[in-house]
Amino acid sequence: MVGDIEKMITVGLVWGATNAFMKKGTLIWDQKLKSLPQPNTTQNPILKTLKNWLNLLLTWQYSVPFILNLSASATFFAILSDSPISLAVPVTNATTFAATALFGLLLGEEIRVFLALFGTFFILVGVYICVL
Numbered sequence: 001m002v003g004d005i006e007k008m009i010t011v012g013l014v015w016g017a018t019n020a021f022m023k024k025g026t027l028i029w030d031q032k033l034k035s036l037p038q039p040n041t042t043q044n045p046i047l048k049t050l051k052n053w054l055n056l057l058l059t060w061q062y063s064v065p066f067i068l069n070l071s072a073s074a075t076f077f078a079i080l081s082d083s084p085i086s087l088a089v090p091v092t093n094a095t096t097f098a099a100t101a102l103f104g105l106l107l108g109e110e111i112r113v114f115l116a117l118f119g120t121f122f123i124l125v126g127v128y129i130c131v132l
Contacts, residue, residue, distance in 0.1 A: 004083045005131055008091040011072045011079065015092070016099020018069035020107050025062030032059065090130045094123040 033055065057063050080088055101116040 012095025020103035
């Protein structure tokens with residue numbers, strides 16, 4: 001069980017980090033879209049959507065964190081086969097929340113630091129209570 005908790009925390013850290021990096025990647029993708037010439041308005045909306053998705057997936061700043069995020073999701077489902085869901089979900093999601101705030105701050109997002117630290121403190125207390 002103790003080894004599973006470390007795995008849950010690791011998955012939460014990977015999810016949190018990749019959330020912040022994917023957000024950064026979508027901002028880069030959005031800038032790319034704005035710099036491209038605008039297609040004619042008669043283009044099929046489904047084709048336009050598919051082009052946008054393909055362009056997003058070809059943006060490595062988004063796709064690399066996305067693949068890591070999906071790998072962490074597969075690991076999470078493997079963890080669920082051995083651990084109770086009532087422990088795995090709160091630990092992993094709480095860690096994800098805290099890690100997203102931390103990595104967002106490290107990547108230069110504007111975050112109200114005091115509130116993020118305050119919330120992270122309560123998350124840590126809640127995870128500690130779940131692990132007991």
